[in-house]
Amino acid sequence: MxxxxxxxxxxxxxxxxxxxxxxxxxxxxxxxxxxxxxxxxxxxxxxxxxxxxxxxxxxxxxxxxxxxxxxxxxxxxxxxxxxxxxxxxxxxxxxxxxRFQVVNDSFLGIKAITEKGYGVCSINGTGTSCGAIDRHGNCLQVGGIGWIVGDDAGGGYIARLAVRSAYLSAYRMGKPTSLTEIVMNQLGITDKYYLMEAISEAALKRRIDYTGLTLAVFAEAEKGDAVARDILQSVGVSCAQAVAGAIMNMDFDEPVEVVLAGSVWVKGASPIMIKAFSDEIARHVNKQFRILTLQxxxxxxxxxxxxxxxxxxxxxxxxxxxxxxxxxxxxxxxx
Missing domain, CATH: 3.30.420.40 (ATPase, nucleotide binding domain)
Structure with missing residues (x-):
């Protein structure tokens, strides 16, 4: 039956x-x-x-x-x-x-597409987290509760860095970036004198278009903007450090299957971010690994x-x- x-x-x-x-x-x-x-x-x-x-x-x-x-x-x-x-x-x-299992949703990508049923899943969507299941079935979550534990990734984070970079470029000796004009246009200003006020009001009233700014960072990075590229590289590195930490704290055979999930990974599909991610894992982990994208x-x-x-x-x-x-x-x- x-x-x-x-x-x-x-x-x-x-x-x-x-x-x-x-x-x-x-x-x-x-x-x-x-x-x-x-x-x-x-x-x-x-x-x-x-x-x-x-x-x-x-x-x-x-x-x-x-x-x-x-x-x-x-x-x-x-x-x-x-x-x-x-x-x-x-x-x-x-x-x-x-008979049941309760886990964070970050673990589901592992069961969905890995060949062995265990591995590591990097979530990079609106927010970020990392879930891992080792070959013995042990589960570990790295991050997932915000900046205080190093969750420096996700669309919201990327958008905030775009706004921050615009202000740093205008007033704190930051690198020049095409993101400044994009941020000012979104905030409805033409004079940087009003930039801090516009940022404050938009944040308070929740009128910042996080999706639009995230997409802008990807677009400007592809055009070669150094600041936008730095943002995507930093996000890739942060996600990789969570994955490497999970691998180092658990028992995996080779190759370790690493799943990329969430809209920033899947829809963004930035070679800049993925290369930074892969390089950073390799820098810390002395194991072969292969990267899979959750489709x-x-x-x-x-x-x-x-x-x-x-x-x-x-x-x-x-x-x-x-x-x-x-x-x-x-x-x-x-x-």
Whole structure:
């Protein structure tokens, strides 16, 4: 008799719930709102309500309960520390699941596209973090809570550096950069005398176009602007240091599979940033590694992980391919 598994990918705005059999056959799918405790005023109580609602909407119409699910994997935003992980595990257990894995969503890319089911994933999207799973199944997250732990990457960070670089160029002996004119145009000023005031007001009223400025940094770097190139190189180095730190603190065989995920890595695809990333890893790590770019939905990693939990072995290529194609098709239809 076929068993049922569930894979859940929860971000800060939405959560995707997938139901499959342990043979890799699709059963159902539901997209709900975020279930991250960080997005609710009542924290974990809000997360419990949202997750219970999402699970119920997926299972109830099939006459199923969480107890009927052989294994489930939850990759969720906001699971950054052991305490957060323990609190979410408590919620999942209270919902009725017995065999499950709860991790930060940064780990899902590893299960989604690596050949061995373990490796390191560098997230470089709106924000940044790094998740690693070694060959013994141990998990480690490096960063993910902001500047205070060295998270010097992500689109928001790149955009802030663009604004900072414009001001440094204007008044603090920074290098001349084409980003200055771009920043001033976005802020609606023509005289640098008003630059600090414009930055202050835009930041206070949250009117800075972070996406536009991030794209501008990529464009100006390609044109040869030294400051824009320095920004992308620094981001590549920062992400690489997190990856190298994960590799050095865990047990990997060679080659270590390193996954790039998030819009800055995937859509930006900057050779400048990727070269800085690769060179910095090689500078610190005495192991062969290969870089993979995540071109499939992270939710596929949650389903594959649940399948691994149910069967005790990492699924073969054909089964993983089947899951990737099915999950991708449903999420493309949703979009």
């Amino acid at each position: 076929e068993k049922l598994i569930m894979g859940v990918d929860g971000g800060n705005s939405k959560t995707d719930y997938f139901l499959f059999t342990d043979k890799g056959t699709f059963v159902d799918y539901y997209r709900g709102p975020t279930c991250s405790h960080e997005q609710f005023k009542d924290g974990y109580e809000g997360a419990y309500r949202a997750m219970k609602d999402g699970v119920s909407k997926l299972l109830d119409k099939h006459g199923l309960k969480p107890a009927n699910i052989a294994a489930a994997a939850f990759g969720l935003a906001g699971v950054d520390t052991p305490n957060q992980k323990a609190n979410i595990e408590k919620i999942v257990s209270e919902l009725g699941f017995s 499939v939905p992270p939710a596929t990693g949650a389903v594959i992980w649940a399948l691994e939990l149910a069967g005790g072995v990492f699924p073969d290529y054909e089964k993983r391919r089947q899951i990737i194609e099915t999950v991708s098709a449903h999420l493309e239809a949703e979009a």
